[in-house]
Amino acid sequence: MTAPDERLGEVTEVADGVRLQFRRSWPDPVEDVWAALTEPDRLLRWIGSYEGERRVGGSGTFTMTHEEQPVGEPMRIVECDAPRRLVVEWDTEEGWRVQLDLTEEDGRTVLLFTQLFAAGTEVTDYVLGWHWYLDKFAAEVSGGTPPGHWDAFYAELGPAYGRQPG
Structure with a gap:
């Protein structure tokens, strides 16, 4: 999927499946972007809550609280190299x-999801959902305006991903 909007996710067929990637960046320090990814109060504002062990190998329950019907899902922390890399798995x-993954490029912190x-x-549908959440994350990092209601977001960006509103 390609389009002029640099916020769009990129879907690529790879040897072991289908890879989705988003690349976003901010002028904020890597530590602040990391904090928005991991601190409970900030995490809650853009995606949800995690209740459980906060260490590599730790497990708990992750709830995407901005869904129509939030449901807690088992999650495990696979890797954590603060403030550079976090890998999690949902046990679904x-x-x-x-x-x-967070890196610094030209004075900006870059997130590769x-x-x-x-x-x-x-x-x-997963791409659209993650795009919406990453726009919410961007607002948390930068203090900007988060995306609006899902239906308005879908109407605006669905066509860029081949989905027509309706």
């Missing part, structure tokens, strides 16, 4: 694994 049927799906997975 799909076996979600999300990698969040990566999720790998099984081969043949239709990922468009």
Whole structure:
């Protein structure tokens, strides 16, 4: 998927499945971006809550509280190299694994969000969902305005991902 909007996710077929990546950046220090990813009060404002062990190998329950029907899902922290890398896995049927890598480039903190799906997975709805959450994350980092209601967001960005509102 390509479009002039640099916020769009990129979906690539790879040997072991389908890879989704988003690349976002901010002028904020890496420590502040990391804090928005991991501190409970900031995490709650953009995506949800995590109740459990906060260490590599630790497990707990992650709830995406901005969903229509929030449901706690088992999650495990696979890797954590603060403030540079966090890898988590949801213990679901799909076996979600999300990698969040922070680097500094030209005075900006860059977030590379990566999720790998099984081969043949239709990922468009996941891409749209993560795009919405990452826009909420950007507002948390920068103090900007978060995206509006899902329906308005979908109407605006759905076509960029091949989805028509309606």
